[in-house]
Amino acid sequence: MLEHVSLWPYSIRSLPKDWPSEKVTLGDTPIALTRCKTGFGYRRYFVCPRCGKRRMKLYELWERVLCRCCLPVNIYERRCNAYDENAKELIILKMYKLADSVGIELRFPFYYSNFKRPRYMREAKWHKILKQLQMLENMRFSAILGRKRFTATDIKRYTSEEFTEQFEIWEIANRMLFCSFNECMAVIGED
Secondary structure (H helix, E strand, O other), rough: OOOOOHHEEEEEEHOOOOOOOEEEEEEOEEEEEEEEEEEEEEEEEEEEEOOOEEEOEEEEEEEEEEEEOOOOOOOOHHHHOOOOOOOOHHHHHHHHHHHHHHHHOOOOOOOHHOOEEEEEHHHHHHHHHHHHHHHHHHHHHHHHOOOOOOOHHHHHHHHOOOHHHHOHHHHHHHHHHHHOOOHHHHHHOOO
């Protein structure tokens, strides 16, 4: 089974516009950059080290950086199957995206007190993100150990701001770690 993190793309848009050289290092692989004239200037591209084609995104898999055509796997396979009835994969995907948006290196099991607020972020926003991550972790925990099934609608509802703002972060963590998700929803008044 492929690890989720290894398929995050390197995007040409993440490089500064005034990147000085025609090469960049992604992972441990040196990658050439090229430009193409458009009607409004130039657009930059990565050059795939295997096929030599221009690409906007390259992906790292097993310490190799390749374009999606050269990868031995379908990069969209996880996304296509993420919205099925058992949304364990969707929970993990949402956790990684949310953690990546604030620069958290996600480790499982997730527990909110292991992380410190970045200096640039307001405390209210930080607590909102931690509540959502903790709620997703509790759902993941229930899905794995309690064999609970969640739909994409459930995940969206339980991680919404309207739902999570009712509770303090410690309430979400403590009440749901030691009971099944449905029992916890009954305890806190949501059934």
